[in-house]
Amino acid sequence: MMQMTDCAACPLQKRRMFLPFTPEEIAFMRAFKTGEAVVRPGETLLAQGERSERLYTVLEGFATRSIQLEDGRRQVVNFVFPGDFLGLQAGIMGEMRHSVQATTPMRVCIFQRSRLWDLFRDKPDRAYDLTWLAAVEEHFLGETIATLGQRDATERVAWALARIWQRLSALGEITPDGVALPFRQHELADALGLSKVHTSRTVSQLRALGLLVWRRGRLNMPDPARLFALAGLPMEREEQRPLI
Amino acid sequence: MMQMTDCAACPLQKRRMFLPFTPEEIAFMRAFKTGEAVVRPGETLLAQGERSERLYTVLEGFATRSIQLEDGRRQVVNFVFPGDFLGLQAGIMGEMRHSVQATTPMRVCIFQRSRLWDLFRDKPDRAYDLTWLAAVEEHFLGETIATLGQRDATERVAWALARIWQRLSALGEITPDGVALPFRQHELADALGLSKVHTSRTVSQLRALGLLVWRRGRLNMPDPARLFALAGLPMEREEQRPLI
DNA sequence: CCTCGAACTTAACGCAGGTTAATGCGGACG
DNA sequence: CGTCCGCATTAACCTGCGTTAAGTTCGAGG
Structure with missing residues (x-):
């Protein structure tokens, strides 16, 4: 584990595409966050098939989410940007169905899957935000399907x-x-x-x-x-x- | 509005692919459910671009979720089966980005979008289930992308x-x-x-x-x-x- | 029983995109 | 300053799928 940025100084907050944290949210996220990691280009952050105990938020850097077919063909499902939340699938369904691979150096926040349920129980607004992100993701995947199909x-x-x-x-x-x-x-x-x-x-x-x-x-x-x-x-x- | 099945007698509960309701869940769903509708084949239950106030659970029948491109091409994003929850996109993001069209006669439960937030606030386990469904959906969409792409x-x-x-x-x-x-x-x-x-x-x-x-x-x-x-x-x- | 239309089938032909392979280019490293 | 390597480009050739169009089949309605 390395030196860890405090959520109050979250670098993502400087980017205007993100909603600002409320003071309570900062307090909660601080407790929710258990670490930070650096990932090098080419490294696999989450691997298809893995039952990861960790969830991540991307602080910096870029990645691909991709699915590997039985015979080796690879499909990039979408691209990962700073601010994206990773690992919800494993967090909720148990097993990752795709991999996440860095394409540039990255820095990510780490959370524990075991505490995901606390978030739903104690912080309904955060749970709602999480579902919001999932719904937006779903929309983009639908658009991707339309693009590949048509x-x-x-x-x-x-x-x-x-x-x-x-x-x-x-x-x-x-x-x-x-x-x-x-x-x-x-x-x-x-x-x-x-x-x-x-x-x-x-x-x-x-x-x-x-x-x-x-x-x-x-x-x-x-x-x-x-x-x-x-x-x-x-x-x-x-x-x-x-x-x- | 037509005669409405009581959630305690929910016909979906007979199918073993669904987790059984607890008594509290029945009580909650009863209050959450505001009606029921019958849809004929070919009818559009939710239209792309619409800001629907309603959410649905499919009781019976089948449908397609599809995206219409500017120039008329159509992509079926996935198929809809009994037990599926519809309208989360509009419910959370405000606007439907795809349409849902019946391919057989259908019967659906109706909920109000305005009460979605209550669910997160009062019933974290139900909110978790909702997110679970969204995560599974996301997984299937990813698989679809891999199929169309590869x-x-x-x-x-x-x-x-x-x-x-x-x-x-x-x-x-x-x-x-x-x-x-x-x-x-x-x-x-x-x-x-x-x-x-x-x-x-x-x-x-x-x-x-x-x-x-x-x-x-x-x-x-x-x-x-x-x-x-x-x-x-x-x-x-x-x-x-x-x-x- | 006959007609009509929706859904599906089959055949002929052309093209978008796959495949293979050769070539170019710039950055890293000795 | 030269070599190497990963990435991008270009060209030649081939094929899977789209397109158009002519049948089938079956069920519904007269």
């Missing part, structure tokens, strides 16, 4: 980049020359059900259309409105979300 | 039919000549991201392999183990689930 490669890539852009932007990660993309084409491909080669072709095509600039881990969008339109997404700002 | 048409069809079979079987709907399938090929196709034509071809192929018999709304599986293997699914029985 959209062609161009639309898919546009959609994924638009969603990632939106999330990074809500986190305040945008600079004049765009954002640092924490994922590689390989992960995009696995998330969209496309081959790496075709993903590259498709990205090139979007580049040729002047819809994006993506080089060496930096992404920029010369004309966000057009890209969002192609992705079938409205351009609204994301709602603030609670933090567990 | 599996070919044959595997997809096998997967969908195996999952539906499993659920119907848990509901006790299996007879010696199989189950009554409440969905048509059209809906399967929309759920799997395949065209109707190719879905038909693929079903024929599975039929030719002796893996299934599906005629006029009845499905049978001569060799479930082989079909499940093809679908990449273990053949275990589903866990009992709570009922809201």
